[in-house]
Amino acid sequence: xxxxxxxxxxxxxxxxLLGGLAAVAQQYVVKGTTLNFKVDENPSYKYxxxxxxxxxxxxxxxxxxxxxxGDYQFNAPGTYEVKVxxxxxxxxxxxxxxxxxxxxxxxxxxxxFEDLEVPYVCAQxxxxxxxxxxxxxxxYTGPKPWTFKxxxxxxxxxxxxxxxxxxxxxxxxxxEIPNTTGKTHRAEILLVEAKTISGIPVxxxxxxxxxxxxxxxxxxxxxxxxxxVIQSGTIQAYTATIEKNExxxxxxxxxxxxxxxxxxxxxxxxxxxxxxxxxxxxxxxDYQVKLIERSAxxxxxxxxxxxxxxxxxxxVSLGDDLSFCSGETRVLTPVIDFDGNYTYLWSDGSTNxxxxxxxxxxxxxxxxxxxxxxxxxxxxxxTVWSAPDVDLGPDYQLADAEILTLxxxxxxADYLWSTSETTQTIQVSTSNTxxxxxxxxxxxxxxxxxxxxxxxxxxxxxxxxxQDICVGDEIVLNPNPSIDQNYTYLWSNGAATxxxxxxxxxxxxxxxxxxxxxxxxxxxxxxxxxxxxxDLGEDITLFDDETxxxxxGDGGLNGSYEWNTGESTQQxxxxxxxxxxVLVTSEFGCTNTDEILVTKREGKFAIDLGEDIDxxxxxxxxxxTPKITTNQADFTPTYSWxxxxxxxxxxxxxxxxxxxxxxxxxxxxxxEQDCIEVTFNPTPExxxxxxxxxxxxxxxxxxxxxxxxxxxxxxxxxxxxKPSAIDQVIQVSQAGEYRVEVTNxxxxxxxxxxxxxxxxxxxxxxxxxxxSPSSRNIDNKELKLFGDTDQIKDMSLIVxxxxxxxxxxxxxNIPWDGTYKGQKVDMDVYVYFLKVTFKDGSxxxxxxxxxxxx
Numbered sequence: 001x002x003x004x005x006x007x008x009x010x011x012x013x014x015x016x017l018l019g020g021l022a023a024v025a026q027q028y029v030v031k032g033t034t035l036n037f038k039v040d041e042n043p044s045y046k047y048x049x050x051x052x053x054x055x056x057x058x059x060x061x062x063x064x065x066x067x068x069x070g071d072y073q074f075n076a077p078g079t080y081e082v083k084v085x086x087x088x089x090x091x092x093x094x095x096x097x098x099x100x101x102x103x104x105x106x107x108x109x110x111x112x113f114e115d116l117e118v119p120y121v122c123a124q125x126x127x128x129x130x131x132x133x134x135x136x137x138x139x140y141t142g143p144k145p146w147t148f149k150x151x152x153x154x155x156x157x158x159x160x161x162x163x164x165x166x167x168x169x170x171x172x173x174x175x176e177i178p179n180t181t182g183k184t185h186r187a188e189i190l191l192v193e194a195k196t197i198s199g200i201p202v203x204x205x206x207x208x209x210x211x212x213x214x215x216x217x218x219x220x221x222x223x224x225x226x227x228x229v230i231q232s233g234t235i236q237a238y239t240a241t242i243e244k245n246e247x248x249x250x251x252x253x254x255x256x257x258x259x260x261x262x263x264x265x266x267x268x269x270x271x272x273x274x275x276x277x278x279x280x281x282x283x284x285x286d287y288q289v290k291l292i293e294r295s296a297x298x299x300x301x302x303x304x305x306x307x308x309x310x311x312x313x314x315x316v317s318l319g320d321d322l323s324f325c326s327g328e329t330r331v332l333t334p335v336i337d338f339d340g341n342y343t344y345l346w347s348d349g350s351t352n353x354x355x356x357x358x359x360x361x362x363x364x365x366x367x368x369x370x371x372x373x374x375x376x377x378x379x380x381x382x383t384v385w386s387a388p389d390v391d392l393g394p395d396y397q398l399a400d401a402e403i404l405t406l407x408x409x410x411x412x413a414d415y416l417w418s419t420s421e422t423t424q425t426i427q428v429s430t431s432n433t434x435x436x437x438x439x440x441x442x443x444x445x446x447x448x449x450x451x452x453x454x455x456x457x458x459x460x461x462x463x464x465x466x467q468d469i470c471v472g473d474e475i476v477l478n479p480n481p482s483i484d485q486n487y488t489y490l491w492s493n494g495a496a497t498x499x500x501x502x503x504x505x506x507x508x509x510x511x512x513x514x515x516x517x518x519x520x521x522x523x524x525x526x527x528x529x530x531x532x533x534x535d536l537g538e539d540i541t542l543f544d545d546e547t548x549x550x551x552x553g554d555g556g557l558n559g560s561y562e563w564n565t566g567e568s569t570q571q572x573x574x575x576x577x578x579x580x581x582v583l584v585t586s587e588f589g590c591t592n593t594d595e596i597l598v599t600k601r602e603g604k605f606a607i608d609l610g611e612d613i614d615x616x617x618x619x620x621x622x623x624x625t626p627k628i629t630t631n632q633a634d635f636t637p638t639y640s641w642x643x644x645x646x647x648x649x650x651x652x653x654x655x656x657x658x659x660x661x662x663x664x665x666x667x668x669x670x671x672e673q674d675c676i677e678v679t680f681n682p683t684p685e686x687x688x689x690x691x692x693x694x695x696x697x698x699x700x701x702x703x704x705x706x707x708x709x710x711x712x713x714x715x716x717x718x719x720x721x722k723p724s725a726i727d728q729v730i731q732v733s734q735a736g737e738y739r740v741e742v743t744n745x746x747x748x749x750x751x752x753x754x755x756x757x758x759x760x761x762x763x764x765x766x767x768x769x770x771x772s773p774s775s776r777n778i779d780n781k782e783l784k785l786f787g788d789t790d791q792i793k794d795m796s797l798i799v800x801x802x803x804x805x806x807x808x809x810x811x812x813n814i815p816w817d818g819t820y821k822g823q824k825v826d827m828d829v830y831v832y833f834l835k836v837t838f839k840d841g842s843x844x845x846x847x848x849x850x851x852x853x854x
Contacts, residue, residue: 026101028143028198030108034073037082037100041067045095048085053078077106108201109142111194112208114170120214120695122299123179127292129300134213137172138191142202144168148194152177157192165197179215183731184698187215216697217733219243219293219301224273229309231338232284233372235259238306240274241266242293248274251290255282270734284312297697297760314338316367318380322357325444326387329358334365334378341370360384385442388413392436395451395515403429406436406450414439418449428452431485451486453515459483461512466525470590474503479510479522488513492523502526532559532584536596541629543604547575550582550596558587574598601672605630605637607664609676617748618655618683625651626662626674636667654678684709684742684750692732693846694758699733702754704740714739732756735845757846761838763788767797772853773818782815783850785834789813794837799830799850818852827854 029035039047049062049069055078064070074080080102086095114137121134140146145165149157152175160173179185191209194202224239242248246263261276278289289306317335324330332355336342346355347364357363364379388410396404407425408415415422418435428434435449461479469475477500481487491500492509502508509523532555540548551571552561561568562583574580577600583593599606607626616622628637641647643660654660661675684706692700704711705728713725715736732738739753765787768780775781783799785792792813799808799816807820807830818825829851836844 026103028103028105028196028200029074030105030142030200031077032073032075033104034071035102036071037069037084039067039084039086039098042086044089045086046089048087048094050083052081052083054081055079074102074104077104079103103143105143107142108203109140109146109194109196110205111138111140111142111146111148111191111202112205113137113189113191113211114139116211116213119212120216120297120697121175121177122216122295122297122697123185123218124176125218125300126302127300131299132176133174134177135172135174136189136211137170138194139170140166140194140202141169143196143198143200145197146195146202147197148202149192150175151190151192153188154190177213177215179217181217181699181701182220183217183700183733184695185215185217187213189213214695214698216295216297216299217699218299219295221248221291221293221301221304223289223291223304223306226306226308227338228307229311229337230280231314231369231372231374232310232312233279233281235277235279236308237275237277238289240291240304242272242274243295244270244272245294245296246272246274247295247298248291248293250276251292252278253282253287256280256287256289280308280310282310284310286310295697299697313372313374314340314367314369314376316365316376316378318363318365318378321381321383323383323385323442325385325442326358328384329356330382331356332363332365332380334367336367336376343368343370357382358384385444386440387444388438388440388446390436390438390446390448392434392448392450395453398429398431398452398454400455401429403427404452406434408436408438408448410438410440412441430454431483433486451515453485459485459487459512459514459518459520461510461520461522463508463510463522463524466527468527468529468588469503470529470588471531472503473528474501475526476501477508477510477524479512479520481512481520483514486515504528527588529586529588529590531590531592532556532586534582534584534592534594536580536582536594539597539599541599541601541606542575542577543601543606543631545575546631547573548598549573550580552582552584552594555584556586560585576600601629604632604668604670605635605664605666605672607662607672607674609660609662609674612677612679614677614679614681615747616678616680617746618680619748620680621653621655622678623651623653624660624662624676624678626664628664630666632666634667637664639664656680681746681748682744683748684744686740686742686750686752688738688740688752688754691755691848692757694733694735694756695760697733697760698758699731700756701729702732702738702740703729704742704752706742706744706750709742709744711743712741714741734758735847737847755847757844757848759844759846761836761840761842761844763791763838763840763842763844765789765792765834765836765844767832767834767848767850769849770851770853771818773824774854782817783808783852784815785813785836788838791838791840792836793839796833796835798833800833801825801830802828824854825852827852 046065047067049064051060051072062069062072082100082102083097085097122129122131124132138148145167147163147166149159151157163171177187189211222241226238227236230236244265250258252258257279259277259279263272263274265272287308287310289308290303292303293301315337318332322330344351344353345366355363360383362379362381364377366375366377368375390408392406398404405425405427411424415424416437417426419426431452431454433449433451435447437445437447439445460482463477463479467475489496489498490511500508505526505528507523507525509521511519511521513519533553535553536550542548549571555561561570563572564581565572577598579595579597581593581595583591585591606629609624609626639648639650640663641652641660644656644658645652645654657678657680659675659677661673663671663673665671686704688702694700711726711728713730715738735756735758737753737755739751742750765785767783767785771780771783773781795811795813797810798806800806807825808816829849832850833847
């Protein structure tokens, strides 16, 4: 880690003012400092300067006779008196001397941090937990008083309380360091701007003016969904996500009681779900359920709150008053603001959850909560408007030349007749079905219709001439009665519709009958013809002066052909490169089409490398080989590849973006060339960094980088991490092997793996990276723990081979001699998993590789 401190140069100037009485001031400097002293200038005086070392008694008289002493360098430690005597130039009388004390230290002042007793601290939290404070001491040597500031992670410098003037050799203060990252954060505390009050800078000592302290993450405690508004006296369920150590405390208001408290470990094995109920035997009002969690390192998290409003009882509503037209109904449904089990009593005595109404009235419901016995009622007014009474009378037959008046009644209403007229009455003189819709002032409508016929009605029908259609076509048969009146229809296939849609060969007939019993019949023959069969075959490649005959097939008697070349014969001969198409029409007008691609090639063969390739990823390899088309029975090619890869093989493997060309030469010397552009898309570069050892309660971020990609994380035995398996950054607080797959916008995948171990203790034990049962070195013949092994209380060591099979396990520091079930295992690299609990309760967890040598 690179650390940089600013070097500061202190320029010291001292001013002594004359003004009546002699003044004594004091200045702290270090050996080698040069000072220049001044007094207020008075042209009537000259000045005599001297510097006396009070420790040795030596006196230095300065040459200056002006108000300024000139530079003087203090080369030895001790206490000095700098004096100036003013001499009146008129009387040559000396005035009283002004004296300045200068204390010279032997060396530059120093200030260093004292090592922390505990290298970690809980993060600052909203509850002011004492474990969230770290005590920091600065030891100082040099002139006093002195001062300093500190900076956390290069933030603006802060002056500790009481550190503006320090007269002691050490200064201790407490720090609270926030950490909202959700993981353990290693904070850097820098000693900055340390100096004497007189301005002498403290000697820079980066190593001892820097402290690092691990700031534990706050437990990530969150409430799950809950009901924010509840009834007094009810029991409500709450859930919260907590860490797996399950160290928490629940606070509820006076009168409320926590019931059925339990925890369940979640599938990620890092968290638990806390479930509990609260019985709210409190007066209505606003309340809070508070939850405080402590981590495994006794760090208190932020207090989280569930804000709850308690009301006296539930409420029920039937909505706004209703109005609708007679003949209609409405369903009254109570709306209750709380889920629960309820019974219902309506004003008509019914007990169903809903009530269907169709009459004017005042309707009410009383709802009872079966759990609490509390009741709530609601009322709604229902008004049913009368609909118009519309009666056009019975169906009617007009006499010859008769005119009939139809009356919809209901004066003052709105009318809409099927004739588009809008008056109360209309006059009719022709056969038809007449209808009217009447709408009154309340918006209620009613309708009626009447069928009017005439004694003179005579109708005719016509299905038309016989029809020829093609496979896939349909035709609609319509008898088209000549008079607009009511009819019934009966088709030969039993259908009773006014029209008939057909798509098969056959003779179809229909009988049409009017209400007077008159009937008319007609029939029609429908013939369905097959489409012409058109197949021009596979695409063709022509070489040199070759030609090809294209055959459109038999179009049948009187069939016709229409080529895109303008020709109209069944066959055509082609020699040019083109897409040829033909439309064949049969004598019945049925059509079909086909097309063929004819490619012209010089020489006796053609080659094709295919379309350009742009869907492969860096790190992959693809195989390129030309597709050859030839009419030579004894074709013997040779190959010459150019580009980043040069080869004479038929195909080449390529792994980089470029243009690749191949020249194929046959045994007659004919050559053909084709090229292809291959683009390898970038594969994500993923680097999770070096393996990590977690400190107590530490949470680290693993960042897969490659913003905008998609991510999939795994831990240990390829178990996908949830719920954050698709995040770029995940937070890790448990030991394990973490692997990530990163897929970029091109579908290319990059991977990396990191081992995370943990050590929450001041102690440390470790395994060697290799051992040899055949070694002569007694300490390297067996695999065992080294380090603070005398502090171990419990331990678990598991060694597994490459296949994931366990070959050794112990719960004590028993060495492994490199055997499994009495047989020597192979020389190989093995994986170990180690968990240690020390006597002071702290823990260490790690994993890694061990090489077994023979």
